[in-house]
Amino acid sequence: MLVDYVTSALATLLVVADPLLMSALFLGITHGMTADHRRQVALRGTIIAFAILLAAGLGGAKLLDLLGISLSAFRIAGGLLLLSAAAEMVFDRRSERLKATAEQAITVDHVKNIAAFPLAIPLMAGPGAITAMILLAGRAEGRAEYLVALYGVAALVMAACFVCFLLAERISRLMGITGRAVTSRLLGIILAALAVQFVIDGVGAITPWTH
Template identity: 30%
Template structure:
C-alpha cells in the first residue's frame, strides 16, 4: 500500500471539505439545540457525508460512462471547480458551490433537518469534493492503490466525526483569526490540487501538448 497516496487523499479531502471552517457553520445551524441533539446531528452529518463519499467513489465512474463522459473529462471540469473554490477561499469568501446561492441560504433558517441539508449537502459534500472523490477513486483503482484510497477516506471521516461532535468545544477555543488563516491555507492547497487535476487531464487528452 502506498502511504503517500493515502495521505494525499486525506489531505485533499481535508482541504476541500475543510471541517475546521465547517465548525462555526454547524454551530450556527444547531444554535438552540440541546447538547444531546447537537451530538445526534453531528453523527447524522458524518453518516451522510460517509454514504455520499462511498457512493461517489464506487458509482462515479459508472455514472460518467452512462452519460458518455470519461474520467479525464470529469477531471478537467472538477479541477476547474476546485480551482474556483480555492480562489474564493483565498479571497476570504464563501463559494456558492458549497455555501449555496442566496435563495438557498434563506431556506437554511427554516430547515428542519440541517444534518442532511444544508450541512452535509452542499456545505461539506459539494461539487468540488464529489469531483475529487470520483477522480481519486478512479486513480486508485487504475494504479492498484484502492486500499490506500479507502484508508485515506476512512481517516478523514474519523477526523470529520471527531470535529463535528466536539464542535461546541472547538468553537470556544479557536479564534476567528485562526479560522481565517486556515481558510486561506486550505485555499492554497486546493489551488494546487485543482491545477494538478487540470494538468493531468490535459496531458491525457492531448498527449503532445507537453512537448
C-alpha cells in the same frame, strides 16, 4: 506508489471538507439545540455524507462512462471546479456562501432534517468533495488496494469532521476569527495547487507528445 496516493487523497479531502470551518458552521445550524441533539445531528450528518462520498467513489466513473465523458475531461473540469472552490477560500467567499446556505435551511426546517440538509449536503459532501472522490477513484485505475485506501481516507476525514463537531465550541474559542481566517486561506492555497495538478494530469493524458 500507494503512500503517495494516500497522502494526496488525504490532503485533497481534508482541504475540501475543511473540518475546522465545518465546526463553526455546525454551531450556527444547531444553535439552540441541546448537547444530545447536537451529537445526534453530528453523527447522522457524518454517516450520510460518508455514504454519499462512498457512492461517488464507487459509481462515479461508471456514470461518466454512461454519459460518454472521458476521465481526462472530468479531471480537467473537476480541477477547474476545485480551483474555483480554492479561490473562494482564499478570498473568504466560501464561508459566506456556506453560511447563507445554512441560514436558509434553518428557516425551512430547524431540526427534523438538518443532518441531511444542509449538514451532509451540501456542507460536508458538496460538489467539491464529490468531484474530488470521483477524480481520486479514477486515479486508482481499478486497483483494489488503492480504492480501499481511498474509502479509508474518506472515512477518516468524515470522522475528523465528526470530532470537530463535538468539539465545535472549544475550537471556536481557541481559534477565534483570525485563526479561522488564516487557516482557511492557507488551505485554499493548498487546494489550488492540487486542483492545478488535476488539470495537468487531465491535459497530459490527452496530449500525444507527453507519452
